[in-house]
Every structure is written in structure tokens, then in C-alpha cells.
Amino acid sequence: QGTRVGFYSTTCPRVETIVRSAVQSRFNSDSTVAAGLLRMHFHDCFVQGCDGSVLISGAGTERTAIPNLSLNGFTVIDDAKTQLEAACPGVVSCADILALAARDAVVLANGPTWAVPTGRRDGRISVAQEALDNLPGPSDSVDSQIQKFTDRNLSVQDLVTLTGGHTLGTASCATFNDRLFNYQGTGGPDPSIAAAFLPTLRSFCPQNNNGAARVAMDTGSQNRFDTSYFTNIRNGRGVLESDQRLWSDNRTGNFVRRYLGLSGLLGLTFNVEFGRAMVRMGNVGVRTGTNGEIRRVCSAVN
Numbered sequence: 001q002g003t004r005v006g007f008y009s010t011t012c013p014r015v016e017t018i019v020r021s022a023v024q025s026r027f028n029s030d031s032t033v034a035a036g037l038l039r040m041h042f043h044d045c046f047v048q049g050c051d052g053s054v055l056i057s058g059a060g061t062e063r064t065a066i067p068n069l070s071l072n073g074f075t076v077i078d079d080a081k082t083q084l085e086a087a088c089p090g091v092v093s094c095a096d097i098l099a100l101a102a103r104d105a106v107v108l109a110n111g112p113t114w115a116v117p118t119g120r121r122d123g124r125i126s127v128a129q130e131a132l133d134n135l136p137g138p139s140d141s142v143d144s145q146i147q148k149f150t151d152r153n154l155s156v157q158d159l160v161t162l163t164g165g166h167t168l169g170t171a172s173c174a175t176f177n178d179r180l181f182n183y184q185g186t187g188g189p190d191p192s193i194a195a196a197f198l199p200t201l202r203s204f205c206p207q208n209n210n211g212a213a214r215v216a217m218d219t220g221s222q223n224r225f226d227t228s229y230f231t232n233i234r235n236g237r238g239v240l241e242s243d244q245r246l247w248s249d250n251r252t253g254n255f256v257r258r259y260l261g262l263s264g265l266l267g268l269t270f271n272v273e274f275g276r277a278m279v280r281m282g283n284v285g286v287r288t289g290t291n292g293e294i295r296r297v298c299s300a301v302n
């Protein structure tokens with residue numbers, strides 16, 4: 001792949017300590033940053049590869065695209081970068097800082113740890129439309145979700161596993177309002193929502209709300225990295241339509257069953273597979289060697 005664990009062991013031996021302490025200190029005052037950093041790494045990797053393109057600010061950049069407006073945690077990356085430029089100037093890429101921070105965020109939320117291969121270099125291209133074209137959306141069919149993952153050499157298992165990241169964090173009503181009152185023009189709700197869960201969702205997101213309120217994607221466990229998200233989608237308690245669909249299609253549903261240890265299928269351990277899948281996602285489209293640059297400031301190209 002070109003990335004490897006310990007890429008900075010001689011050039012910046014304290015890199016992991018510095019990133020971890022930046023994530024930890026923000027997490028102490030705001031635990032929602034864990035979900036934010038995990039999502040940000042995903043949004044980076046799916047657009048121009050894991051190259052820090054999502055971090056660049058300015059008119060028309062990825063950051064201005066609707067799905068990225070709710071990203072949370074940019075200033076953690078900036079803080080880590082400032083400290084790293086003091087410790088080892090010009091050495092550590094912003095793309096690597098983000099990959100390390102996403103891992104540290106999962107650990108802080110009681111999730112697994114894994115070794116993060118590093119050596120990514122930063123890209124110089126960041127275009128809003130590319131984020132819109134490449135990021136999966138909350139109404140995507142299973143076919144479309146699978147396509148967006150396999151286009152990046154990520155498997156159906158990786159799709160289910162990584163989307164299990166929705167064990168953390170929240171979604172705005174705007175991303176699932178269409179399911180609650182007039183689903184696909186039926187005049188009623190999305191029938192895949194459990195009857196007992198519908199009033200809960202409707203109370204968070206009443207008819208004609210402005211879309212801004214935020215709702216836990218893993219009801220009852222939004223700050224804890226666990227398999228509760230899979231139990232919820234099994235029970236018709238998925239918040240995003242894209243998540244609920246993973247349960248009802250056997251290609252993806254069988255992986256959900258395996259994470260839940262259900263019926264006849266070989267069990268899979270979510271924590272173990274999540275780390276492996278994050279390493280695979282973290283290698284999508286990476287620039288290494290002399291390709292790309294080491295940004296001085298993560299929000300701007302050199």
C-alpha cells in the first residue's frame with residue numbers, strides 16, 4: 001500500500017503521543033468530538049482518498065458541501081498540527097493526523113484500538129461537488145452503498161462494519177425527516193420503522209421541523225462504541241434509512257446477524273473487524289513517497 005505502522009518512528013517519534021493528547025484534551029470537555037473525528041476520516045477517505053482534502057477550507061472546497069457542514073473536530077486536527085510543527089516541522093501529514101485521531105477517538109469511546117499505518121501525504125485538490133458525488137447518502141439503496149464501497153476496494157463486510165461507526169453520534173432530522181410522515185409519497189411513515197419507535201422519532205422531529213435537531217443514531221448508546229447499533233437496526237430502530245436497509249438485505253443483513261451472534265452463521269467480533277476495516281479504509285487512494293505534500297497548516301495547501 002505504501003503506508004506502514006511506525007512510518008515516523010525516527011522522524012517524529014512522539015507523533016502518536018501528541019495526537020492522542022490533542023484528542024484527549026478536547027474529548028474531556030466535549031465527548032461528541034469522538035464521533036466527529038471518526039466521521040471526518042471516513043469523509044476524507046471517500047473523496048480523493050485519505051489525503052486530508054476534507055480539511056482544506058475556502059470557497060468551493062469539500063468542507064462547504066452539505067454533508068460536510070456538520071463535521072465536528074477540525075480544531076483538534078489544527079491543535080495537533082501546531083504541536084507537531086513545533087516538535088518535528090514539515091514531517092507529519094494532515095491525512096495521517098486525521099487517521100490517528102479517528103483511532104484515538106474510538107478508543108476514548110470505549111472502542112477497540114488498532115495499529116494505524118502511516119506515511120500518507122496530503123493532497124491539493126478539494127472540490128465540493130466531489131464530496132456530493134462520492135459520499136453515500138442517508139437514502140441510498142443497499143446497491144448504491146455496496147457500489148460506493150466496492151469502488152474503493154472495500155467489501156460488503158467492510159460496508160456493514162464501518163457503517164457500524166453509527167454506534168456513535170447523532171444525525172440531524174433533515175437526514176431522515178422524509179421517513180416520518182410522508183415516506184415516498186405514501187402519506188404515511190416508512191414501514192420499516194418499528195411501530196413503537198415511530199412516536200419517539202416523531203417527537204424529536206415533529207412535522208415541518210426545520211431539520212436542525214440532532215438525534216442519536218444508536219438510541220440509548222450514542223457515546224459508547226458497542227454492538228447496540230446492530231441490535232437497534234435488527235429491531236427496526238435504525239434512524240437513517242440507509243442503516244435500516246442494511247438489516248433487510250441478506251447480503252448485508254447476514255453480517256449484522258454475525259455481529260449479533262445469531263442463528264447458524266459463523267460469529268464475527270465487531271471490535272476486531274472494525275479495526276481491520278478501518279486500516280483498509282485508511283489505505284483508500286493514499287498518496288505516498290513523493291506524491292502530494294506535507295501541509296504546514298491543515299486547512300490550507302502549501
Ligand code: HEM
Pocket residue numbers: 032034035036038039042070071072136137138139140145162163165166168169170171172173175240242
Ligand atoms: C453508507 C454509508 C454511510 C452513510 C449513508 C452515512 C450517513 C450519515 C449521515 C446522514 C449522518 C448524519 C449527519 C448529520 O446529520 O450531521 C452520519 C453521521 C455519522 N457517520 Fe455516517 N454514513 C455512512 C458511513 C459511515 C462510516 C463508514 C463511518 C465511519 C467509519 C461513519 C461515521 C459516522 C459518525 C461517527 C456519525 C456521527 C457524527 C457526529 O455525531 O458528529 N459513517 N452518517
Ligand SMILES: [Ca+2]
Pocket residue numbers: 043044045046047048049050051052053054
Ligand atoms: Ca480526501
Ligand SMILES: [Ca+2]
Pocket residue numbers: 166167168218221222223224225226227228229
Ligand atoms: Ca453505541
